[in-house]
Amino acid sequence: MSNVDELPPSAKLVLKVLEVEGAHDKDKLVECTGLPPSTARYATEILVEKGYVERNHEDGAVVYAIA
Numbered sequence: 001m002s003n004v005d006e007l008p009p010s011a012k013l014v015l016k017v018l019e020v021e022g023a024h025d026k027d028k029l030v031e032c033t034g035l036p037p038s039t040a041r042y043a044t045e046i047l048v049e050k051g052y053v054e055r056n057h058e059d060g061a062v063v064y065a066i067a
Contacts (some may be wrong), residue, residue, distance in 0.1 A: 005053065010040070014029055018065060023064060025064070047064070053066060
C-alpha cells in the first residue's frame with residue numbers, strides 16, 4: 001500500500017465514505033460522494049490497485065469495501 005496522502009482527492013473521498021458507511025456499489029458511491037460516475041470509477045480502480053479496497057461480486061453487482 002502506498003501513502004494515503006499521495007492519492008487523488010476523489011480516491012480519498014471514496015475511501016472515507018467506505019470507511020464510514022461500509023461497502024457500496026458504484027451507484028451508491030456516486031450518490032454518496034457526488035462524484036461523476038467516471039470519476040468514481042477511476043477512484044475505485046486506483047484504490048483497488050493500491051490495495052486499499054476490494055472489489056467483490058454480490059447478487060450480480062460489483063461492491064467495493066475496505067480491504
